[in-house]
Amino acid sequence: MPRLSENALSVPPSGIRRIFEMAAELDDIIALSVGEPELPVARHILDAGAQAWNDDVTHYTPNDGIALLRTAIAAKLRRDNHYLVSGDQVHVTAGGAQALHMAMSLTLAPGDEILIPDPGYATFTMAPRLLGAVPVPYPLTPDGGFEPDVEQLDRLVTPRTRVLLVNSPSNPLGVVYGPDLLRGLLAFAARHDLWVISDEVYEYFTFGARHVSLASLDADDRVFGVYSLSKTYALTGARVGYLVTPTGIANTFRAAQESIVSCVNAPAQMAAVAALEGDQSHVTAARERYRRNIEAACALLDELGIRYQRPGGAFYLWIDVSHADEGNVSAWAEKFLVEQRVAVAPGVAFGAAGEGWIRICAAGKTGPLLTALGRLPRP
Numbered sequence: 542m543p544r545l546s547e548n549a550l551s552v553p554p555s556g557i558r559r560i561f562e563m564a565a566e567l568d569d570i571i572a573l574s575v576g577e578p579e580l581p582v583a584r585h586i587l588d589a590g591a592q593a594w595n596d597d598v599t600h601y602t603p604n605d606g607i608a609l610l611r612t613a614i615a616a617k618l619r620r621d622n623h624y625l626v627s628g629d630q631v632h633v634t635a636g637g638a639q640a641l642h643m644a645m646s647l648t649l650a651p652g653d654e655i656l657i658p659d660p661g662y663a664t665f666t667m668a669p670r671l672l673g674a675v676p677v678p679y680p681l682t683p684d685g686g687f688e689p690d691v692e693q694l695d696r697l698v699t700p701r702t703r704v705l706l707v708n709s710p711s712n713p714l715g716v717v718y719g720p721d722l723l724r725g726l727l728a729f730a731a732r733h734d735l736w737v738i739s740d741e742v743y744e745y746f747t748f749g750a751r752h753v754s755l756a757s758l759d760a761d762d763r764v765f766g767v768y769s770l771s772k773t774y775a776l777t778g779a780r781v782g783y784l785v786t787p788t789g790i791a792n793t794f795r796a797a798q799e800s801i802v803s804c805v806n807a808p809a810q811m812a813a814v815a816a817l818e819g820d821q822s823h824v825t826a827a828r829e830r831y832r833r834n835i836e837a838a839c840a841l842l843d844e845l846g847i848r849y850q851r852p853g854g855a856f857y858l859w860i861d862v863s864h865a866d867e868g869n870v871s872a873w874a875e876k877f878l879v880e881q882r883v884a885v886a887p888g889v890a891f892g893a894a895g896e897g898w899i900r901i902c903a904a905g906k907t908g909p910l911l912t913a914l915g916r917l918p919r920p
């Protein structure tokens with residue numbers, strides 16, 4: 542048999558999948574391992590998608606997405622993200638995941654390096670590998686409040702470094718970066734002439750601190766903004782996101798997109814227009830629900846004396862179980878699933894710095910969340 546490509550073989554399997562598959566075989570599981578919002582999708586979004594199918598809106602769209610959607614996105618960026626774009630900077634993608642992949646495809650050649658957060662979303666490691674590029678983790682530690690340290694980033698730069706990836710609000714940590722830190726990261730990128738990919742898919746879920754878009758501070762056109770409708774509108778299966786690029790690369794994007802998916806599913810794009818232009822009260826209600834869940838969960842963890850990172854955004858809890866896991870959090874998570882019937886994501890699924898920690902999704906119902914936390918071992 543011919544051999545598969547080295548790039549494909551080097552993509553690490555997801556560390557959450559094993560727990561997910563084990564959980565699927567068991568009964569009475571409280572499933573907190575996957576980042577799936579549980580709230581129903583707003584009716585007007587579903588109606589717009591259904592209407593599009595019924596009206597036979599089933600043909601290819603422009604590679605970048607339909608004009609109606611790109612206009613709605615540009616208006617949203619002006620209103621909520623506080624920056625202006627020209628139409629050819631906005632590109633509709635198959636979720637935030639494909640926006641990430643496109644941003645990396647446009648900036649990384651084989652052997653190039655990309656600085657990624659550790660712990661961080663697994664795709665930050667997987668996508669560069671598929672491109673033959675090298676993900677270089679920058680550790681985020683409890684001592685540093687899980688924020689990037691610019692001096693440490695300076696030390697990780699080599700002649701092959703091309704991109705800095707920033708994720709705020711962050712998955713799995715829930716940390717939200719303030720404007721000073723974001724300016725520091727941009728200055729770092731300018732000093733080393735790097736592109737910056739800013740993953741902002743949790744932009745609407747902050748509790749207190751306001752989300753600041755990196756591109757709104759970007760004076761020299763080096764930021765690729767990654768956005769998604771998946772988390773905001775609980776539309777994870779619709780697969781609509783978008784990439785906002787620096788100027789002057791629309792033709793390159795369109796050619797690359799043509800070679801991968803041509804365009805995003807047309808009815809899903811119509812549903813996305815309704816999501817962006819319609820009533821936003823579902824988003825506010827979802828944020829309130831996550832905030833209440835997180836407050837109740839933090840109060841319980843405080844009571845139990847279990848260490849965790851208090852999230853300022855996203856909808857996850859990052860919890861220290863190092864007092865119980867005997868140095869192997871993956872094995873511990875499997876045992877916890879079987880014995881306590883709770884599925885959690887082991888921290889190492891997000892990078893080596895996640896050893897000793899777990900991630901719990903707080904986007905579901907409050908009762909099961911608190912029941913699950915009550916089953917955690919106390920220090």
Ligand SMILES: Cc1ncc(COP(=O)(O)O)c(C=O)c1O
Nearest residue numbers: 576636637638662712742769771
């Ligand atoms: C940080 C981050 N970026 C991107 C994504 C991709 O989301 P989607 O492809 O569903 O839009 C996720 C999903 O969990 C995420 O957590």
